[in-house]
Amino acid sequence: MPKLIKKRSRKAGLPPGTLIHIGEKKVEELKITVINYDETHFQEREIKTIEECFVYKDKPTVTWINIDGLHQVEILEKLGNCYELHPLVLEDILNTDQRPKMEDYGEYIYIVLIMLNYSDTDKGIVTEQVSLILGPNFVFSFQEKEGDVFNPVRERIRNSKGRIRRMGADYLAYALLDSIVDNYFIILEKFGEKIEFLEEELVSQPKPETLQTIHHLKKEMIFLRKAVWPLREVISGLERGESSLIKQGTGIYLRDVYDHTVQVIDTIETYRDMLSGMLDIYLSSVSNRLNAVMKVLTVIATIFMPLTFLAGIYGMNFKYMPELDWRWGYPVIWLIMIGIGVFMLVYFRKKKWL
């Protein structure tokens, strides 16, 4: 479960465009990879200095520069200078607590996304902000750390699978978006399984920990929702196609991602509704158990209190208590007591307490 809020306080009051990395440093070494391709040609390499990729600026081929790690501010600055990126864009790339958004700067489009991963070690979502910059012939992607969901896209470029090599940078941006949204489905599958498991547990044997788990899942749903909800607007903004950077043919693919996003949101809402329902079930099962406990207590007390009272009566030391001297007094009192007990049991059974 990611932190609720990242420390922005160290940035407060600084002039806009000041480049300071908000969020923890998640990677030791910055890693820059460049993929350059068109329909016939493909090149992929890892570079050491950012200057190496400036050569691609005016080439007609599509260039995808991916940067893992955000702590070396000067690299970003150089890239920004070369490609004339607005300081606010650079600042936003470093503020890793953005909500997804899309900003059209004319020359390029800036997109912020949240990439989610399910960590099996933490048993929860791991979050990472991904910034994309889409220009006429390039896509830049900025990640907080190594490891992403883009490998299938890389494979498709390498092997020239699908139409990706025939299309431009806008299609590449779409493919990256699509990978991220596709990955949400995998996260949702995990949660779906958890919720179904929890539901069975709830019916068979609810425990106080069940409540903790429901609460935990609800919190993760709140988090997921916050991450995915604004994405809808982002993609529909891209799809509306007011930017010349998005070509006609890509629009239909963006509509497809849009549908997926709506489906993800729908599923999150469904999960939320279900978790609320489960909470109700849990609370009422607690009440039901209290009822059961109290019935046991009441049955026991109702049977033994009158009997103990009777025994107390004949434990009194009055001189003149004729029953005490009767020959069959003791067996008779036993019979009376057993009678009372049996009557009570029958009564409670009729009342469905037993």
Add this chain to the structure above:
Amino acid sequence: MPKLIKKRSRKAGLPPGTLIHIGEKKVEELKITVINYDETHFQEREIKTIEECFVYKDKPTVTWINIDGLHQVEILEKLGNCYELHPLVLEDILNTDQRPKMEDYGEYIYIVLIMLNYSDTDKGIVTEQVSLILGPNFVFSFQEKEGDVFNPVRERIRNSKGRIRRMGADYLAYALLDSIVDNYFIILEKFGEKIEFLEEELVSQPKPETLQTIHHLKKEMIFLRKAVWPLREVISGLERGESSLIKQGTGIYLRDVYDHTVQVIDTIETYRDMLSGMLDIYLSSVSNRLNAVMKVLTVIATIFMPLTFLAGIYGMNFKYMPELDWRWGYPVIWLIMIGIGVFMLVYFRKKKWL
């Protein structure tokens, strides 16, 4: 109750338009039926290879091709090539976890619907995705398995009942839509009966299982809602009549289906409200029963504790206890005890605890 989410993970990362069937294989054998008709002529046959239906492509008559089973991807591919369907459409047909949507590709309109059936064996909803493709002179329908709600439409075509034979492919698409929406009413009737039955049970004799049933129905309502809600948009999109594929005269019929859809949604909302109300009733009936149990316990304890105490007093072994030697001590103590008991009973009756 259908699964919450289908395994999309095996698709993640593949290029868009990759044809992979999402969802379980529900039928062994693919079945293709063709119905070809105009006002004077009618033909119906089952075919083995998809190529057989390409002959209908340029005929002026209306052709309805229905395919049950989605696991043979190559058949879809051939059909797509012949009729120039967009790869994303073919992909969506195979992804059987879509939310209802309508996409206008100019040459044809693609519609995704969810067909519901009430299964008496599972005591719940069975769901099946139906894809419709409406072209100028054809309608394709894709189902996951055999068995559907379209038989009355087939009958009407066969017997030339109503205006269906006189109208075009758009009217046929409407008729299929209408069958699916009509079927929702039947599902809702079933639920309506269940809810009314449950409500009576709730008043007469609430049980822990009642809660389970309420919870289960609520979940099915969430599911239904998710399936029907987007349909509104789909049909109003068709009705707005921006596509030339929908002729003037069909609009009025679509408005009719639209009204039905709104009525279905209204009813689902009403059911949800009612189920929420029933949950409140259930929970408070649990509290009421706890109250009743505790009153019994309190009455018993309040009557017998003082009496047992009194008996305990005269069971003490002090040497100088004058009462013990009184001639009428024993009867008097009985009278006092009975007096206390009667007083308590009267008191509790006045307090309305008995």
Add this chain to the structure above:
Amino acid sequence: MPKLIKKRSRKAGLPPGTLIHIGEKKVEELKITVINYDETHFQEREIKTIEECFVYKDKPTVTWINIDGLHQVEILEKLGNCYELHPLVLEDILNTDQRPKMEDYGEYIYIVLIMLNYSDTDKGIVTEQVSLILGPNFVFSFQEKEGDVFNPVRERIRNSKGRIRRMGADYLAYALLDSIVDNYFIILEKFGEKIEFLEEELVSQPKPETLQTIHHLKKEMIFLRKAVWPLREVISGLERGESSLIKQGTGIYLRDVYDHTVQVIDTIETYRDMLSGMLDIYLSSVSNRLNAVMKVLTVIATIFMPLTFLAGIYGMNFKYMPELDWRWGYPVIWLIMIGIGVFMLVYFRKKKWL
């Protein structure tokens, strides 16, 4: 309380425009009355065959044909043929589970309304669908059974009271609408009284039946809401005056009905809010009573348990128990016991438990 849903299943799959009456047959004999009037002339009669009213078709006077009972489908068919009504309109007249709607067919406007009555025998709402067809010089009204809220309108026509005789068919349609909405206020008054009565009961003496009543009222509010909410759209659709059938001067009256409808909806929402509040009050009064019961039990147990224990001590049969032989042992133990009891009572009073 009307049924949640009417059996539509017997209609599923039939071609649109098939005339089948949905809903129970509520009247034995169909009754057709015709009122024909203009400023100077007035005629009212009951007719046996529908053909008799075809003579009014081309007269310049306003004709109001009211039909009570919907089970004779052929009468509707003949009327439909004569006045060229769309088959879907005829179908909708017979489907008595419509939500209120307005459809402009150019030549005529079709309006569906729900007429409510408060039945003193059933202690609840009785519902009846009313269909209105407004043409250039006629209004048709279709009701499920005899008895309606239109008598004041009839009186005004007969006695030429108000402006009704001077105005056209659109004003007549308005007058009928207005009668139905006015009647909602009477229903709401009944509920208002019930809710105020219930609220007093809730404060003075809540009973488990109170909960049932709250639940019942909530359900009727859900029902009312469903019936009235779409009416807003219907009337604002009429008022917007896009149809040439609604004359300029009638618009202002429709705005008046519109205001009334909004007021009805407002009041329903207020009632719903109040009933929710009352449910909270009820539930917490249950908790409060449980608290009271438990306090009684605890007080009794806390006082008598130590005393009984003490009595038990001196009921032991040890040989060497010096207190037993003391001259004042018995009175002293009484004093100690009374002391403990008084102390407990004072303690509980200080804790505000008594």
Add this chain to the structure above:
Amino acid sequence: MPKLIKKRSRKAGLPPGTLIHIGEKKVEELKITVINYDETHFQEREIKTIEECFVYKDKPTVTWINIDGLHQVEILEKLGNCYELHPLVLEDILNTDQRPKMEDYGEYIYIVLIMLNYSDTDKGIVTEQVSLILGPNFVFSFQEKEGDVFNPVRERIRNSKGRIRRMGADYLAYALLDSIVDNYFIILEKFGEKIEFLEEELVSQPKPETLQTIHHLKKEMIFLRKAVWPLREVISGLERGESSLIKQGTGIYLRDVYDHTVQVIDTIETYRDMLSGMLDIYLSSVSNRLNAVMKVLTVIATIFMPLTFLAGIYGMNFKYMPELDWRWGYPVIWLIMIGIGVFMLVYFRKKKWL
């Protein structure tokens, strides 16, 4: 607390424009006052017959006619005839259960408002409908009874304070509106104090009456909301300035009232949220107290039940019970009992029950 709904039933079915006063007669004697002014001239008088004010109709000065009491329908009729008011306006003035609305009749604007007063005797809101008619050179105000919030406006006119004497009738209407909205703040202050007082009580010493008060305040908030919410639309309708009756310069003042109205609505929503939160607190404090009570009971029972059992053991009359004959049996049993008691107390203290 005003009645939920006023008796409209006696009006049902009457033709529109029928003048019948809905609501209780709140004043014995009708009172008509006229204020007539321009920048240099001022006249104020109370008149007996409505005809006296017809002389002001064509004067260029601003005329404000205020009528307290609505039960003399003929006065309204005469005024309506003279100033050509629409019958529906007259009808609405008499129906004192309107929701706030604004209707532009071209020649004049009709505004309905709800004037609230806090009555210290009833400890609640007192409501009164105020109707304003704004014409080119006149404002009519209709109130149900004497006493209003307009005195400061009267003072300002009399003393020529502020710009009121320099401005036209539209500014006067604004000033009246402003007085009514300003008064809402005073009502809200009262409620704010009540809520803060209640909150302190809730923390220090919650009582069942606290719940009643929360419920009562919630109901008054529902009522307030219903009265103020539509006002927003009314004022923004006036401000949009589509009527020529509202001069340019007044728009900015209306925007000011609009802001105040939004602030009132905001505050009402905040109060509602807070009262909901207080209800939660109350309910959980009830649960907490139940817990405390049950702990006392459990501690007492857990200590004394084993002890009483032990005492019961040595009260048995078996012949061969060696302990009974031991010299130190009695003191030893006391020690054991005290030991058990102390152990229990320590145990419960460790469990934080004491």
Add this chain to the structure above:
Amino acid sequence: MPKLIKKRSRKAGLPPGTLIHIGEKKVEELKITVINYDETHFQEREIKTIEECFVYKDKPTVTWINIDGLHQVEILEKLGNCYELHPLVLEDILNTDQRPKMEDYGEYIYIVLIMLNYSDTDKGIVTEQVSLILGPNFVFSFQEKEGDVFNPVRERIRNSKGRIRRMGADYLAYALLDSIVDNYFIILEKFGEKIEFLEEELVSQPKPETLQTIHHLKKEMIFLRKAVWPLREVISGLERGESSLIKQGTGIYLRDVYDHTVQVIDTIETYRDMLSGMLDIYLSSVSNRLNAVMKVLTVIATIFMPLTFLAGIYGMNFKYMPELDWRWGYPVIWLIMIGIGVFMLVYFRKKKWL
């Protein structure tokens, strides 16, 4: 925690534009500071009389006049006269209970904001209304008391850091807005920490005070929301750039602040959701503890009641009770009692009550 509502009552009925300070006087001495700058020149001074700053009116440089303290109404009046501010603006500056708003008066834009501070002494939010007036070459800021979040902006102007000295008055206004919104993040960080701490406490050891804290935080969230929500509209109003006072280049910065505001609102909503979840957890933990207490009571009662009854039996004084004379009667009864006790314990362990 600020007061819910400020005393507006003393203003009710006064003509609009009357200058009366609403809210408590928070500062003894009024303090006026002037900062005057352009790209090359900078001047900062504290002045005594407001007239001293009139000299800046027609200078081309940017003038920022900051006034701390609002109780000296005449100073505001003089400033208003000199810069021709509308009386309603002056009135609004003094009414320190405004909701954030933006009003475009053509010559200048009036903005109201709420500046928040977290007070460590009060453990809560401290609120202060800030009014900004943005003219072509000036910004006025009005604060209720000394101390603000603008120091970083002052530093940047003094040291000519960033672009602030090169830009106009609109950029200065943006910078002030930005400081205030940045400060919201710091407030939210504090609350985020509190909520996380509370959540841990809730899991490990819930106390009645936990509930109070949750309630308190919820209230502060309601307050925060009320303060921040309207800000969105304010900034988007500025950003839409309809005023000529906002230059092209500043729009992009305003979009940045807008994004931050949306993020703040998002976070507040997330916190509210989480606090609601925590309330549920708390309430159910109370129920769980009640369950635990009741189980202890029931176990104790169920074990000792039958045993005490048995002991009572053999404490009876019947003459003929053969068991009493048996040699091994006493040990046997002990064995039976121990057997019953062990059986009960095993039974409860199996039922998972122990």
